[in-house]
Amino acid sequence: MDHDDARSPWQAMARGRYLRSAWPWRAAGYLAGGVLTGIPVLLALVLLTGTGILLIGLPLLGLAGLPLGAVERRRLRLVDPDPDPDPAPSPHRTPAEPGLAAWARLRYREQATWRELGYALLHGFLLWWVDLSALAVLLGVPLVLLTTPLQLALAGDGEVKVLKVWLVTSAPAAFACAAAGAVLLPALLYPLGAFAGARAALTRALLAPRERELRGRLAEVTRSRARLVDAFEAERRRIERDLHDGAQQRLVALTMSLGLARLDAPPGPLADQLAAAHDEAGKVLTELRELIHGIHPQVLTDYGLTGALADVAERSALPVDTDAIDPGLPRLPESVEAAAYFGVCEALANIGKHSGAARAALTARHTGTALLIDVRDDGRGGADPAAGSGLTGLADRIAVLDGTLTITSPPGGPTVLSLEIPCPVSP
Numbered sequence: 001m002d003h004d005d006a007r008s009p010w011q012a013m014a015r016g017r018y019l020r021s022a023w024p025w026r027a028a029g030y031l032a033g034g035v036l037t038g039i040p041v042l043l044a045l046v047l048l049t050g051t052g053i054l055l056i057g058l059p060l061l062g063l064a065g066l067p068l069g070a071v072e073r074r075r076l077r078l079v080d081p082d083p084d085p086d087p088a089p090s091p092h093r094t095p096a097e098p099g100l101a102a103w104a105r106l107r108y109r110e111q112a113t114w115r116e117l118g119y120a121l122l123h124g125f126l127l128w129w130v131d132l133s134a135l136a137v138l139l140g141v142p143l144v145l146l147t148t149p150l151q152l153a154l155a156g157d158g159e160v161k162v163l164k165v166w167l168v169t170s171a172p173a174a175f176a177c178a179a180a181g182a183v184l185l186p187a188l189l190y191p192l193g194a195f196a197g198a199r200a201a202l203t204r205a206l207l208a209p210r211e212r213e214l215r216g217r218l219a220e221v222t223r224s225r226a227r228l229v230d231a232f233e234a235e236r237r238r239i240e241r242d243l244h245d246g247a248q249q250r251l252v253a254l255t256m257s258l259g260l261a262r263l264d265a266p267p268g269p270l271a272d273q274l275a276a277a278h279d280e281a282g283k284v285l286t287e288l289r290e291l292i293h294g295i296h297p298q299v300l301t302d303y304g305l306t307g308a309l310a311d312v313a314e315r316s317a318l319p320v321d322t323d324a325i326d327p328g329l330p331r332l333p334e335s336v337e338a339a340a341y342f343g344v345c346e347a348l349a350n351i352g353k354h355s356g357a358a359r360a361a362l363t364a365r366h367t368g369t370a371l372l373i374d375v376r377d378d379g380r381g382g383a384d385p386a387a388g389s390g391l392t393g394l395a396d397r398i399a400v401l402d403g404t405l406t407i408t409s410p411p412g413g414p415t416v417l418s419l420e421i422p423c424p425v426s427p
Contacts, residue, residue, distance in 0.1 A: 013190065023079075024189040027196035028139055030078040031131040034199070037075075038128020041068055045124045063107060065116030066092075068123065069207050079200045091209030112209065119206045131199065138192040145181025149174040248285070255281045297341065305329050305337045305364070305371075312345055313362055317352040324363040332371060336423045339397055340364075340373055343405075346394045347375040347417045355379025355415060366425065373419040381413035 073088040091112035095102040159169040258278040265271040300308040313320035357379030395405040403421035
């Protein structure tokens with residue numbers, strides 16, 4: 001099958017490849033599926049609206065369109081030219097609370113539920129009849145004509161009434177009907193595909209999510225992602241406190257004990273071993289402090305982003321100009337401050353490792369609606385996020401907060417890395 005044919009029935013028609021593609025049979029399958037789903041839907045609607053179960057049926061009727069909507073959205077894949085594997089995603093939101101009651105309350109409040117109910121009523125009482133009629137006229141008529149010789153051969157009395165209209169009693173007349181069917185079949189496959197496309201467009205208009213629903217789902221995903229980020233930062237803080245108040249304090253006590261034992265021990269092998277153990281404990285304590293600082297720096301908690309950026313600039317391997325850091329930066333959400341801090345740490349580490357720069361400059365300010373940070377260096381330029389420099393991970397971290405990372409790094413420099421994180425602050 002040609003690739004263009006597979007993607008669009010309209011392209012196949014325009015290029016004269018429609019009959020050689022699978023689209024005519026996919027269209028026929030789509031309409032036949034409408035008939036197969038319409039019959040049980042009609043029976044279910046009649047049952048739910050019956051007088052015997054009126055009190056039970058009416059509440060259930062409001063949700064009757066949900067399963068049909070899910071099936072019809074999946075059936076759209078048969079005739080949808082969109083290469084997306086899910087051209088009509090579900091318009092329904094996920095309940096914020098578990099349980100059947102929360103799910104039902106949310107579904108009854110959604111417009112999509114009532115659109116699906118309207119579609120179920122339309123499909124059960126009308127659409128599947130239209131699908132069946134289209135199949136009978138556009139596909140059934142030429143197929144019946146094609147089989148006229150076989151019908152005549154099987155007829156016991158030597159005559160057959162084709163389509164309940166023409167009486168055929170001879171082989172030449174039967175083959176003439178078959179020839180007419182052979183001409184009609186490819187001709188009628190075109191309107192069959194067009195009708196299936198229009199039928200799918202109606203289904204998509206009623207059952208696919210509207211723009212407002214897509215925005216609502218996007219907002220829900222954004223809020224969920226923000227909650228995950230907050231939970232992640234809270235866990236980092238907990239680990240930092242546990243290490244600071246637990247393991248670090250015990251290492252400090254151990255180091256002091258080894259130092260006292262070293263002073264009391266007489267010169268000799270024991271004193272040398274105590275000295276080595278004391279030095280090793282000091283190194284472990286230093287590494288633990290660096291680890292704690294990397295998990296969540298205490299300076300960020302105590303002095304905010306202004307003090308933390310000044311601290312990381314002071315500890316950088318190359319000189320960093322911090323005059324453009326706004327000293328009046330407000331306290332921001334922990335997730336924003338942490339992302340900005342570690343973003344600057346990553347940027348300065350990359351400058352020291354890869355840029356060959358002699359100096360760097362750090363700019364930070366808050367506009368009232370967003371935090372803006374620029375890290376500039378005078379290195380060789382040509383920074384490539386795909387080269388494994390850590391910039392891809394940094395971009396992902398900023399994107400979690402709906403922020404953006406922009407890198408301008410022409411060959412020869414300078415390189416400017418810009419972070420923008422939305423975080424409105426009340427006056």
